[in-house]
Amino acid sequence: MRRLQGVLSVVVALLAVAGVVVGCASAGAAPRLAGDGEPPVVTTTAVPGRADVDPGGDISVTAPDAALRDVALRGADGRVVAGAVSPDGHRWAATEALGYGKQYTWSGAAVGEDGAMTPVAGAFTTVTPQRVVRAQFAQPDDATVGVAAPVVVQFDGPVTDKAAAERALSIRTSVPTEGSWAWLPDDAMGSRVHWRPKEYWRPGTVVDVSADLYGVDLGDGAYGREDLTSHLTVGRSQIVRADVTSHRMVVIRDGRQVMDLPASYGLGSDPNRITRSGVHVVTEKFDDKRMTSAQYGYDLVEHWAVRMSNNGEFIHANPASASAQGSSNVTHGCVNLSTPDARAYYDTAIYGDPVEVTNSPVALSAADGDVYDWALDWDTWRGMSALS
Numbered sequence: 001m002r003r004l005q006g007v008l009s010v011v012v013a014l015l016a017v018a019g020v021v022v023g024c025a026s027a028g029a030a031p032r033l034a035g036d037g038e039p040p041v042v043t044t045t046a047v048p049g050r051a052d053v054d055p056g057g058d059i060s061v062t063a064p065d066a067a068l069r070d071v072a073l074r075g076a077d078g079r080v081v082a083g084a085v086s087p088d089g090h091r092w093a094a095t096e097a098l099g100y101g102k103q104y105t106w107s108g109a110a111v112g113e114d115g116a117m118t119p120v121a122g123a124f125t126t127v128t129p130q131r132v133v134r135a136q137f138a139q140p141d142d143a144t145v146g147v148a149a150p151v152v153v154q155f156d157g158p159v160t161d162k163a164a165a166e167r168a169l170s171i172r173t174s175v176p177t178e179g180s181w182a183w184l185p186d187d188a189m190g191s192r193v194h195w196r197p198k199e200y201w202r203p204g205t206v207v208d209v210s211a212d213l214y215g216v217d218l219g220d221g222a223y224g225r226e227d228l229t230s231h232l233t234v235g236r237s238q239i240v241r242a243d244v245t246s247h248r249m250v251v252i253r254d255g256r257q258v259m260d261l262p263a264s265y266g267l268g269s270d271p272n273r274i275t276r277s278g279v280h281v282v283t284e285k286f287d288d289k290r291m292t293s294a295q296y297g298y299d300l301v302e303h304w305a306v307r308m309s310n311n312g313e314f315i316h317a318n319p320a321s322a323s324a325q326g327s328s329n330v331t332h333g334c335v336n337l338s339t340p341d342a343r344a345y346y347d348t349a350i351y352g353d354p355v356e357v358t359n360s361p362v363a364l365s366a367a368d369g370d371v372y373d374w375a376l377d378w379d380t381w382r383g384m385s386a387l388s
Helices: 162-167 339-346 378-383
Strands: 008-010 042-044 060-062 067-075 083-085 091-094 103-111 117-119 122-125 131-133 135-137 143-145 151-155 169-173 179-184 191-197 206-211 217-219 222-224 228-234 238-243 248-253 256-262 278-281 284-293 298-307 314-317 335-337 354-358
Touching (some): 060 103, 067 083, 067 091, 151 206, 151 228, 179 378, 256 339, 284 314, 298 339, 314 339, 335 339
Parallel strands (some): 131 222, 238 354, 314 335
Antiparallel strands (some): 008 042, 042 060, 060 091, 083 091, 135 151, 179 191, 206 228, 248 256, 298 314
């Protein structure tokens, strides 16, 4: 449970008649249900009478100096919310989230050592969102990723209170890893936030991500739909070094060169065809990929295609450029290899592998798609956190 909706200390003076009295009662007598002491103090986090209680927050009752008896929380349909009493008997807490826009009623009592009682009573209503926003991770759960892989949380609607959303996100790593969240523009009219380490991940790092978004006020009437978790493992280090002036593509795995392949990069005389300089990130790959361009008049199916940006840059086989591979740059921005070389590289590539393109006159930027995280220096990246 994440935060309190409010705290109400309820001290109730209980009026009761112990029995039928013959004659007159003593003036000033303070009738009680039982006992001679003051009724116990009861504190609830879901305040009776409130209509904006966080359904995913801390829903609990505490009686520091009394034992809780038969405490329950029921929905309007009579169903009892799952909960548990602390070992000392002084606190009851819900163990399941409540629903949005629902009314709940407390019942039970707090009983002091002398028998004095305070009822646990009253009703409250959880907040009713104007919109419910769904989030999802870009990478599948239990995936093995490359050393440049960002953690991506994509929202299906605008998040205006980005600080609240970011506070609900957490990253736990098996080895100390410095990193930061950053909010990036989203062309899909939603919102997205990426987490990347300051330097490439250490191979073998285990990463657990939590997005405790249910009940979180995301701004402008929007609330999180559900909590999410993701478990990732960083695999081997595989880095592609792509110097466009060398007409070669070199693959370094765990510090050792394992491939040195003749390649052709984007045609340097056309700024629209130049392969962008900077650290690209492998995001997906295709046995066969249809590639089209109305501007340049082609519609082809290429093989063993590994996407390294969303602006159309792939590493793929292209027999048509075989004569240029290793000697000149003639492509439309992709890295062209022979069919056997492209297949050999394709078989080793995974999500999150970095492709370091150098010596190109045009730099990778936000204009080149979703994952340009490593094109930003560290101070700029940290400054894009809502909590910076």
